[in-house]
Amino acid sequence: MSVTLGSEWPSQDELVIAVVTEILDHGAYVKLESHGGKKGYLPISEISQGWVTDIRRFINPGQRVVLRAIRVNPQKGQIDLSLKRVTPSERNAMLKAWKRRRKFSKIMEEFSNELKLQSEERNKILSILMSNPDPLGVLERAASEGPNALESLGMDSSIAQKLAEYTKRIVKVKEYSGKLEFQLQTSKKGGANLIMDALIELENFLNSKNVRNRVYVVAAPRYACEIVSEKPKSINTLLKEIPAKLKDIAARLGLKLTLDST
The missing domain is CATH 2.40.50.140 (Nucleic acid-binding proteins)
Structure with a gap:
């Protein structure tokens, strides 16, 4: 096919x-x-x-x-x-779009062969996907967000589930990352434990946001947190929320917080 x-x-x-x-x-x-x-x-x-x-x-x-x-x-x-x-910008844009269409074609050919789809069912799926200007983008969203990205276009839920699972195996989803460095200091007795508690609380906060994250020591008293997500909006939102969360944690534990100015 x-x-x-x-x-x-x-x-x-x-x-x-x-x-x-x-x-x-x-x-x-x-x-x-x-x-x-x-x-x-x-x-x-x-x-x-x-x-x-x-x-x-x-x-x-x-x-x-x-x-x-x-x-x-x-x-x-x-x-x-x-x-x-043909202008250079038109040529570059067309070649980029063509590569994506070729990749889409290959994915759908392999998917159809794996499921042994009949022509009528295969064409119905293609019709739904190719009604979008960027059909590969639809598959990328399905790999990231699951079958809902396909069902919302009118695809049968059973096929949407299988196609989403298939694309998740083979489509590399672009990920976005963000990083924030900060300092935590205290002259209190047991200050090291207080700082550790603060870092654990920050990590728990990030875990609740369903993003991959890492909170670590750069070189005391300097620390950092890194976040990774398939959704750039999630990264941007969290990078705005983290400073407020750190200020709240530091205030409750009696720590001095210095945020990275960059």
């Missing part, structure tokens, strides 16, 4: 992903990977803004390129393309 990405024919002015298959004196032929392997033609006049004497200075057979469709005629089987009308 393969997942077809994009419609069979590109629309005029649409950006496409293509592989150069043949170079001639007057232009080059390409295969549109983003549109089912359709054949397209890149005339020499559309390769560069300047004068082109040697096409191979710009493209070579087997090279993957981002092109813009400038003339499309399905009746004649004609797709004319341009390289010079």
